[in-house]
Amino acid sequence: MSVNAQQYDDWIRSSFIEINSELEEIYFAQDDPAAISPEGDKLRKLLHDEGRAHITGLHNEGNTDEGFEAAFSLLGNVGLYMGACRRHEITEPSREQSSPLIEASGLALHIGASLGVAPRFATSHLSTHNLARDGVYRSFTRLNDEFLFLDFNTRGIFAYKRAADALARTVPLGVSHPVTGDLLVAARQALEDVARYNEQLFEQLDPTRFFYSVRPYYKPYRVGKGEYRGANAGDFAGINEIDLLLGLCQAEDPSYSQLLVDKFLYMMPEDQARLRDCMRRESLMDQILEGLKSPQSCGEHFEENVRVFLTVCEAHGRTASQHHNQLVERFIQKPSSVLDEKHLTHITASGPPLEVLMAALQKLRDLRMAAPRDNIRSRYKDIAAIRSAIGISD
DSSP, X not given: OOHHHHHHHHHHTTHHXXXXXXXXXXXXXXXXXXXXXXXXXXXXXXXXXXXXXHHHHHHHHOOOOOXXXXXXXXXXXXXXXXXXXXXXXXXXXXXXXXXXOHHHHHHHHHHXXXXXXXXXXXXXXXXXXXXXXXXXXXXXXXXXXXXXXXXXXXXXXXXXXXXXXXXXXXXXXXXXXXXXXXXXXXXXXXXXXXXXXXXXXXXXSOHXXXXXXXXGGGSOEEETTEEEOOOOTTOSHHHHHHHHHHTSSOTTSHHHHHHHHHHGGGSOXXXXXXXXXXXXXXXXXXXXXXXXXXXGGSOXXXXXXXXXHHHHXXXXXXHHHHIIIIIIIIIIIHHHTTSOGGGOTTOSTTSSOHHHXXXXXXXXXXXXXXXXXXXXXXXXXXXXXXXXXXXXXO
């Protein structure tokens, strides 16, 4: 890490956090906590000016070629600054044709293009690739609810990755292999961990604080002339690897494949490669359906593995239901219902109006749950056929 990059990282971990935290306390004490109070003008100017001073030096320095990790970390730090400027309405994409943060945009575009990722901060910058110093990692504020959100999100992401890794290892073995059952059990246990982390998060996170003081940092913002959607907790390959390897979602489904295309640049390059590889694999569900055509030739472990496979599908559906029915509805949809209409623009991190996002998330939830819907490519009937074939009643 260059001297300029180190000094900027020090600022992100100190003054940057303190300024944001002070502003959040000002906003939250208002009658309308969604409003950007004039009382914070001096702090907002300080945020803009201090950040720009650091970034100008880095922009002039250019590409120091210190390796992927250093460049990716710097992209995250630039993105945190741009995300905070968007949160405090120092920038606002609807009133701009190009970002007024010229040096930050130039640096972010340079790094993003060289690494093959979106030129803004992504989920991984605050979760899987967020280096802690003396036990403290990067954040926007020092608010307890932000740390709760990041802690449990990171735990959940790694649990999903464990499940995906276990399922990916079944590919060269096949559904009838005696060891495949062990891998399926490992995947189920990892998904049960996701559910447990979700429950702990929902119990401890304050919906009001999350909605007004954490969520706004994840809004879309401009980098140069382009507007980039906000970071999403699902911007990693693992959850989609699980979808595809189980067969609950299908890469040839146009709406699902569009989701994958839209998120590629928001993932780490190695995640992009894993997901591309997964998209060409035959799912376990399709292997099972093929095996059921002549189950007597599948070997003694086939039915046992199928039974465990069904429990993995149930566990994945359970986490999808949790996310939608508790996190999205309780922490986003419900608080949004009492907002003044003037605050509803860009309420979602992904950009579209809330009702459009909710419909898309409901569809994704129902795919992962194999829900009985005829207007989407649900595997409900296939799951029912598998259950019936091995003698499991509803």
